[in-house]
Amino acid sequence: MFRTACRNSTRKGLAAASFAILIGAGNVLAQEDCQPASKFSTIEPGVLKIAAPDMPPFFTFKDGVMGGFEGLFFTKFAKDNCLTPEVTVLPLGGIVESVRNGLVDVGGAGLNPTPERGEVVGLTHPIYYNVGVFVGKDPDAELEKYAGKTLGTVTGFVWNKELETWGKANLKVYDTADAAFADVKSGRLPTMLLGGINAYYRLSLVPDSGLSAVEAAPHPAVATFNSKGRTNVVHTKGNPELTAALNTAIATMRKDGTLADILKQMNLPADLLIPAADAGE
Known part of the structure; x- marks a missing residue:
């Protein structure tokens, strides 16, 4: 038995970013005779x-x-x-x-x-572990190299607020990593900052793109660059x-x-x- 629902809305910029709700049981069904590994409450029982x-x-x-x-x-x-x-x-x-x-x-x-x-x-x-990396064509590990340039990132990342406080780059915040990565591939965005796992996975899918990733070097303005995420x-x-x-x-x-x-x-x-x-x- 599956529970499914879907709701779609139109994207109109970052402030009005839409989301779809998909509800499903996957291939796991709760069984009456199942013995849970732990005891805890959930919003909806079962x-x-x-x-x-x-x-x-x-x-x-x-x-x-x-x-x-x-x-x-x-x-x-x-x-x-x-x-x-x-x-x-x-x-x-x-x-x-x-x-x-x-x-x-x-x-x-x-x-x-x-x-x-x-x-x-x-x-x-x-x-x-998931460290921050710069993705682009020949990206630089040093944050200061992006002063005065457009740097992409994705909403929700912990380094966004620190980069805003640093304030030297033209920070472009995307709603999704897909959108940001697509702009880097097309050349519309020179460089983006992304979690290493996400970045290396995406690069593996486009081996002939000419893009590469480099781990962000430590920087006093961004605490998340100074230790492994x-x-x-x-x-x-x-x-x-x-x-x-x-x-x-x-x-x-x-x-x-x-x-x-x-x-x-x-x-x-x-x-x-x-x-x-x-x-x-």
């Missing part, structure tokens, strides 16, 4: 409400089936806890607000566990049982090799997976 952007290799949703790193994680987490997943696909910038407002239980994908986010949503232990699962705040359940699932999947297998399926380097000792487990 259902795990998920919000994530359609942004491979992090998350995809097609024909009621989740894919990508977080998609495969959520699929197993729901199955192990006897829950039917309902998926809301929307732009990255709307994920935290959707979780904050109690519309969904969990959110992804590729989100960093920042103190600011921790004030409004629950945060799990980090799962994998980490990703986590954001979820409803004030639900410690859900936090514990997600952390247990992450630790278990790290230990039994599931997370490493997912990275392999995504054609991503195994060393992106954060070791347990560095994850605070």
Whole structure:
């Protein structure tokens, strides 16, 4: 049995960015005789409400089936806890607000566990590293090289506010990584800043594009350039049982090799997976 719904609206600039809601059970069905791995409450009993952007290799949703790193994680987490997943696909910038407002239980994908986010949503232990990289034709690692130039980024990234404060580049914020990357490929945008996993995955799909990526060098104005970015699962705040359940699932999947297998399926380097000792487990 699948739950499906769809809502489409017209995009009119960043402020009126549309999103489509797609709700589906995937291929996981809650069974009456299922024994959950953890005990916790969700917004709707028996259902795990998920919000994530359609942004491979992090998350995809097609024909009621989740894919990508977080998609495969959520699929197993729901199955192990006897829950039917309902998926809301929307732009990255709307994920935290959707979780904050109690519309969904969990959110992804590729989100960093920042103190600011921790004030409004629950945060799990980090799962994998994701550093900021510049993407373009012969991009430079030094931020100062982009002073006076147009630099693209995507709404929702933690470095956006820091770049605005730095203020030396003409920052162009896109609603989706697809749109930004398309402009870089076409030459309409000289350089964009993107998470490493996303960048290297996209570059692998267009090997003859002439584009490359370089990891952002440390810079005093952008704290996120000074240490390896980490990703986590954001979820409803004030639900410690859900936090514990997600952390247990992450630790278990790290230990039994599931997370490493997912990275392999995504054609991503195994060393992106954060070791347990560095994850605070």
